[in-house]
Amino acid sequence: MIAVKNHRLVSSDKSLQISFDASPNHGTTFSEGLPDVIVLHYTGGSSLESSVNWLKNPASKASAHVIIGKNGEIVQMVPFNIKAWHAGISEWQGRKNLNNFSIGIEIDNSGLLEKRVDGYYTYWGKRIDNSQVVLATHKHKNQEQAWEAFTEKQIVIVEKIVMALKERYPIKDIVGHDDIAPGRKTDPGPAFPLQKIKNKLFYYRNEDVQLDINNNPNYGIVTADYLNIRTGPSVNNQTVSEPLPKGTKLKIVEEKNGWLKVKVDIQGWVSQHWVDLL
Ligand SMILES: [Zn+2]
Known part of the structure; x- marks a missing residue:
């Protein structure tokens, strides 16, 4: 608190x-x-x-x-x-x-990153690992750009x-x-x-509440460029595989404290912030 x-x-x-x-x-x-x-x-x-x-x-x-x-x-x-x-x-x-x-x-x-042949860089020239890059279109732009997660x-x-x-x-x-x-x-x-x-x-529309795990299978889609999938619902847990790429479809089987237990071909926990419900 x-x-x-x-x-x-x-x-x-x-x-x-x-x-x-x-x-x-x-x-x-x-x-x-x-x-x-x-x-x-x-x-x-x-x-x-x-x-x-x-x-x-x-x-x-x-x-x-x-x-x-x-x-x-x-x-x-x-x-x-x-x-x-x-x-x-x-x-x-x-x-x-x-x-x-x-x-x-x-x-x-x-913030906004620069794409070079070998990866993404800040404007002062620091390489940002691909796992920390979000490809997304700014609401005032009409093309996708790279941003630090x-x-x-x-x-x-x-x-x-x-x-x-x-x-x-x-x-x-x-x-x-x-x-x-x-x-x-x-x-x-x-x-x-x-x-x-x-x-x-502010609008009290909590997306978490819409999850009805017991009655319906819920599906989501990865919105981050790469999303870590972990053995448990916190960043302290180890990753279970390579990160899931953007667009990966997930079956959601459990929700806890902003984390979703998901099934792809493997099973693990991902941050709910980077998953849109389908
Ligand atoms: Zn500002």
Whole structure:
């Protein structure tokens, strides 16, 4: 469980890493009744540390309330009652300049990748393993591009933080930077399951609930470029085979904590985030 106390994230769960590393880049306190929107971003940076350092540097003139590392580490940089500088020129549903009414969450992720003859690379030239590449079409583009996968831990932590923020502030929507600055921004992009989180936490349409394992065989299709299949329902379990490629059809036999036990020619557990139900 994560909660908000004195406008900061806290948790009694010792397995969660939450630290505070203040950024000088921020505005005044929010007006009464705000913030009411959450904006998600990817950093496009090379590491959590480099992104934290950049957002602490006055020269960046940028910050976020929270940054989430690849292992689910949480670094808060601005208290939630203060305006952070993450949105830039932006508009959502007729309201301009989202810094004035939103909480910004950055996720450590390289974002859009470049395809070379021997694989996929970040714009600063780091090779990204194929298992961490998601091929997907951005909602504002008409061709498939390569994106670095978000980690399962990052997705789970985003959900927990959003739930904690909804408990404390009158949050009514969650959007991507690409929703509020289309054309200018691509983050968090199609590799992040924003719509699933929106459906679950804001529209209360939990896809998990639609699974009726006992009465009906359910089928799904792999949406990640490559999806690890494991001996049990967590990333701590070993993989049982090569990753399943995108488009693999799965028979779903069990569901547990965001994981699906599936049968192909082999049987194992996969993250539900990367499976669309058929
Ligand atoms: Zn952004």
